Amino acid sequence: MTMAPRNPTTQMERRIESALAPGRFISYNVNFEFVHELEAAEKQIARMDLTEPGRAAPLYESFLAGCYAKAEEVDDSSGSFGQFVGKLFCGWIKARQAACADPDDTAARLLVWMDNDPYGFCYELERDAAKAFDKPGLAAFEKLIRARFEAAGTAPLVPGQSPRRNVDYQCRRSSAMLRAVYINQEDVEAYATLCEATELTAQDCHALAKMLVARRKPEDALSWVERGLTLSKQAPSGSEGGEGLARLKCELLMKLGRGDEATQGAWAEFCKHPSKCSYDDLMKCVPRAEHATWHKKAIHRAMETDLGSLMQLLLETNELERLAELVGQSKDSALEGVSHYTTEPAAKKLQKTRPSIAARLWRAQGMRIINAKKSKYYNAALENFEQARRCYERAGLAADWQCVVNEVRAEHRRKTGFMSRFNEVVAGLDSSKKRSFLERAKVSWGMPQAEGKQ
Numbered sequence: 001m002t003m004a005p006r007n008p009t010t011q012m013e014r015r016i017e018s019a020l021a022p023g024r025f026i027s028y029n030v031n032f033e034f035v036h037e038l039e040a041a042e043k044q045i046a047r048m049d050l051t052e053p054g055r056a057a058p059l060y061e062s063f064l065a066g067c068y069a070k071a072e073e074v075d076d077s078s079g080s081f082g083q084f085v086g087k088l089f090c091g092w093i094k095a096r097q098a099a100c101a102d103p104d105d106t107a108a109r110l111l112v113w114m115d116n117d118p119y120g121f122c123y124e125l126e127r128d129a130a131k132a133f134d135k136p137g138l139a140a141f142e143k144l145i146r147a148r149f150e151a152a153g154t155a156p157l158v159p160g161q162s163p164r165r166n167v168d169y170q171c172r173r174s175s176a177m178l179r180a181v182y183i184n185q186e187d188v189e190a191y192a193t194l195c196e197a198t199e200l201t202a203q204d205c206h207a208l209a210k211m212l213v214a215r216r217k218p219e220d221a222l223s224w225v226e227r228g229l230t231l232s233k234q235a236p237s238g239s240e241g242g243e244g245l246a247r248l249k250c251e252l253l254m255k256l257g258r259g260d261e262a263t264q265g266a267w268a269e270f271c272k273h274p275s276k277c278s279y280d281d282l283m284k285c286v287p288r289a290e291h292a293t294w295h296k297k298a299i300h301r302a303m304e305t306d307l308g309s310l311m312q313l314l315l316e317t318n319e320l321e322r323l324a325e326l327v328g329q330s331k332d333s334a335l336e337g338v339s340h341y342t343t344e345p346a347a348k349k350l351q352k353t354r355p356s357i358a359a360r361l362w363r364a365q366g367m368r369i370i371n372a373k374k375s376k377y378y379n380a381a382l383e384n385f386e387q388a389r390r391c392y393e394r395a396g397l398a399a400d401w402q403c404v405v406n407e408v409r410a411e412h413r414r415k416t417g418f419m420s421r422f423n424e425v426v427a428g429l430d431s432s433k434k435r436s437f438l439e440r441a442k443v444s445w446g447m448p449q450a451e452g453k454q
Contacts, residue, residue, distance in 0.1 A: 008052075008055065009055055009058070009059065012041075012044065012045065012055075012059050013059065013062055015041050015044065016041050016059070016062060016063050016066055017066065019037045019038050019040070019041040020038070020066045020067070020069075020070050021034070022066075022069070022070065022073075023073070024073065025073050025074075025075070026070075026073060026074045026075060026076075026081075027075050028075045031074070031075065031076060031080055031081065032080065034074070034081070035080045035081055035084050038067075038081075038084055039084065041063070042063065042084075042087065042088065042091060045059045045060060045063070045091065045095075046091055046094075048095070049094060049095050049098040050098075053095055053098035053099035054099045056091075056095035056098070056099070057092060057095040057096045057099055057101065060088055060091050060092035060095055061092065063088055064085065064088050064089070064092065064113075067081075067084075067085045067088065067121070068085075068118075068119065068121075071118075071119045071121075082119070082120065082121050082123075085121040086121060086122070086125055086128055087128075089110065089113070089121075089122070089125055089128075089129065089132075090128050090129060090131075090132035091132075093106060093110065093129060093132040093133060093137065094132055097133075097134050097137055103133075103134075103136045103137040103139070103140040104140045104143075104144075106137060106140070107133075107137065107140040107141040107143075107144050108144060110129065110141070111141075111144055111145075114126075124176075124180075126145075126176070126177040126180040126181070127180045129141070129180075130180050130181050130183070130184035130185075131184060138181060138184065138185065141181060142178065142181045142185075145174050145177045145178050145181065146174075146178065148170065148174040149171065149174035149175055149178060151170075152170035152171040152174060171198070172198075175194060175197075175198045178190075178194055179191065179194065179204070179207070182194065183207055183211070186211050186214060186215070187211075188208060188211045188212060188215070191204070191207065191208060191211070192208060195208075200227075200231065201231060202228040202229070202231040202232040202242065202245060203228075204228075205224045205225065205227050205228025205231065205245065206224075206225070206228055206244055206245055206248065208221075208224045209221040209222070209224040209225045209228070209245075209248055209252075210248070212224065213248075213252070218252050218255045218256055219256065221248075221252055222249065222252045222253070222256070225245050225248055225249045225252060226249075228245045229242065229245050229246065229249070232245060243269070243273065243277075243278075246265065246266075246269045246281075247269075247281050249262075249265055250262040250265050250266045250269075250281060250284070250285050251284075253265065253285075254284075254285060259285065259287070262285040263282075263285045263286055265285075266278070266281050266282040266284070266285045266286075267282060267294075269281065269282075270282045270298060270301070270302075271301055274298070274301060274302035274304075274305040274309060274310070274313065275305075275309050275312070275313060276312055276313050276316045276317075279298055279302075279313060279317065282294065282298060283295070295317070299313075299314070299317065299319060299322065307326075307330060307334055307335075307337070307338055308337075308338040308339060308342050310326065311323060311326065311327070311338060311342050311343070311346055312342045314326065315342070315345060315346050315349060320349060320350065320353070320354075323346060323349075323350070324350055324354045324357045327346070327350075327357050327360060327361060328357055328360075332360065332363070332364060332367070335360060335361065335364035336364045336367050336368045336371065337368075338364070340365050340368065343361045343364055343365050344361075344365060346358075346361055347361035347362050347365070347387070347391075351387070351391050351394075355391040355392075355394040355395040356391070356392075356395035356397055356400075358387075358391045359388050359391035359392045359395060359397065359400070359401075360388075362384045362385070362387040362388035362391060363384070363385070363388040363404055365380075365381070365384040366381040366382075366384035366385040366388065367408075369381035369384070370408070370412055370415070370418065371411075375418075378415075378417075378418050378421075381418075382418075382421055382422060382425055385404075385408075385422065385425050386425045388401070388404065389401055389425060389426070389428070392404075405426050408422060409422075
């Protein structure tokens with residue numbers, strides 16, 4: 001007897017349920033693998049858009065329902081699960097379009113989901129949704145949002161209403177959604193009109209300028225940039241959107257043949273915020289023949305900025321002697337305050353030519369971790385101290401390394417688990433020779449070690 005073929009939809013729903021692992025708590029440590037499995041299931045549905053679009057959309061709906069049911073069982077501090085759910089919404093939009101579904105119905109259903117979103121999966125979803133919609137779908141989406149925006153502007157404020165029903169909230173929310181739609185449509189006129197009806201911000205000016213650049217209207221774009229920079233200076237922070245606008249201004253001035261103006265603007269921005277980013281912007285504006293002169297001028301000016309930014313700039317511009325001199329003049333406490341994203345590459349760059357300087361950077365990274373009591377990073381701290389020991393020895397500074405050892409032992413002696421492994425670093429045991437967890441446990445328990453074991 002021949003068996004009836006299995007229903008493809010049922011098979012796929014079982015695949016989805018298996019990937020969601022109902023009843024199992026997904027900790028932060030396994031979140032990446034969990035989301036990877038979900039993505040593999042989603043890819044199978046996405047392939048149906050070409051062959052069976054009518055089946056794909058309901059499967060996306062089942063997947064979305066499952067994700068909302070799973071939300072309480074996921075420790076999603078990285079946000080990857082939430083990002084995946086946003087991707088499902090966009091996949092659902094495309095599947096509905098492939099199946100020639102009514103665009104008004106698709107837009108209406110999406111807005112209902114966005115309104116009823118207890119876990120924040122739909123936060124700023126309109127940005128990606130606007131890209132997923134085809135032209136009729138985006139028009140339907142805009143029509144519904146526009147109706148909400150206009151209704152919010154005329155509705156009376158009811159005392160005691162929840163914030164989500166508050167007129168001001170609804171107006172701001174729908175205007176933000178309309179902005180996302182108009183950016184995707186590159187509709188400068190509609191975007192500008194909307195800003196006149198609400199409140200123009202520096203970010204709005206940046207968005208308008210970018211759209212005008214795409215239309216090859218650099219002079220019009222520049223006028224919006226100027227307005228944005230004025231608004232940025234008036235903002236409470238004094239720099240809201242300012243850096244992006246300043247960068248765009250330099251690009252536009254270069255396009256308009258006003259290179260000297262662009263250079264002076266980039267220099268003024270660099271002086272306010274010396275960094276690798278503002279340095280790169282400056283060098284884009286400077287004539288190639290003058291790079292060396294402006295580089296020297298920029299490095300001299302940057303010596304007055306904070307230690308971390310200056311170290312990063314010197315490292316990435318290959319000013320290694322200046323970098324070594326700066327580290328040598330800095331106190332240990334100051335180096336400990338610099339992020340390892342800066343100190344680690346600096347240490348690696350200097351450990352062959354200036355091992356004494358690299359040693360202090362490795363030491364600073366290890367101290368930064370244990371002083372902050374970040375126990376989950378103690379393995380990294382031990383690796384840092386091991387690198388420090390090697391660099392101190394290479395530099396002939398055994399006494400300096402011993403000072404580090406004495407400091408760690410005095411200040412952190414109560415961290416027994418860490419200290420036992422730190423003492424192995426001090427003893428110079430290579431990773432290949434270090435005892436395993438069970439071997440160390442046997443020693444603590446008093447069991448005899450096998451011959452040849454350290």
